[in-house]
Amino acid sequence: MSRKPALLSDPDDLLTCAETAARKAGAHALHQSRRRNEVIQLSAHDVKLKLDQECQAVAEHIIRARFPQHRILGEESGGKQLDTGIVWVIDPIDGTVNYFHGLPLWCCSVAIRSDGKTVAGAVYAPVLDECYTARIGKPARCNGKRMAVSATRRIEQAIVATGLNKQGQDSSDSMAFFRRLSTKIQRLRIMGSAALDICHVACGKADGYFESGIYLWDIAAGSLIVEQAGGRSEILDRGNGHRISFMATNGHLHDSLKELLVPVPHMPATS
Numbered sequence: 001m002s003r004k005p006a007l008l009s010d011p012d013d014l015l016t017c018a019e020t021a022a023r024k025a026g027a028h029a030l031h032q033s034r035r036r037n038e039v040i041q042l043s044a045h046d047v048k049l050k051l052d053q054e055c056q057a058v059a060e061h062i063i064r065a066r067f068p069q070h071r072i073l074g075e076e077s078g079g080k081q082l083d084t085g086i087v088w089v090i091d092p093i094d095g096t097v098n099y100f101h102g103l104p105l106w107c108c109s110v111a112i113r114s115d116g117k118t119v120a121g122a123v124y125a126p127v128l129d130e131c132y133t134a135r136i137g138k139p140a141r142c143n144g145k146r147m148a149v150s151a152t153r154r155i156e157q158a159i160v161a162t163g164l165n166k167q168g169q170d171s172s173d174s175m176a177f178f179r180r181l182s183t184k185i186q187r188l189r190i191m192g193s194a195a196l197d198i199c200h201v202a203c204g205k206a207d208g209y210f211e212s213g214i215y216l217w218d219i220a221a222g223s224l225i226v227e228q229a230g231g232r233s234e235i236l237d238r239g240n241g242h243r244i245s246f247m248a249t250n251g252h253l254h255d256s257l258k259e260l261l262v263p264v265p266h267m268p269a270t271s
């Protein structure tokens, strides 16, 4: 029998901590939203906000108080390799550009991973009042209620969420890919928050999600949540600095969506 990795507590304790951290960080972003235009860095396709850093600090404080010995990687703090040992992975505001513009589709994502596998995770979308949670071995929930992926089995009846990466370098690839995909499925949607897109697959409101050039913190919690809701998630490609190409589906559509993704739009080398 494989030894439980050192320092890994009971998955229910880990999930409670992840949900508390996601809810507190998300509540901070919501209550401070009048300050959402306090910009640290503005680029062509992205924005870094003071509240990103503050929400990351709120989540980290909750985690360190409970598990002081654990490593933490966050979008705002960076960090080393994610695929070994015990590490918390935080995206304090996923859908930052939506948040910056006052749109409702944003969330806080907190996950804990052991040797590259998510053990527990929570995604909290304060404006939607949706808190998605999962731990290994138990069903995924939304606001405490069990949820499941959709029953859609035909790709032409599917709604698929995707995104344009923040570097904007390969938008020609993405546009060609979007054109190809949009002729084969019912609807393509770009809603701006990977973690929320994946949770909407988990609760059956979408049937699939794909994006190249996102980061591990965008999907760390959602990947487990969709699997514990009966779906599938898959890292298709890896780039520099935790960049990945990723898909999640209701399971029934996984192979047919994956066939449409080949060739996956290339991922820019820079992280």
Ligand code: LIP
Pocket (backbone or CB within 6 Å): 075, 091, 093, 094, 095, 096, 097, 162, 163, 164, 165, 166, 167, 192, 193, 194, 195, 211, 214, 215, 218
């Ligand atoms: C965002 C992702 C979204 C992607 C954006 C950005 P952020 O994460 O959730 O799917 O299309 O380019 O990466 O930066 O808001 O945490």
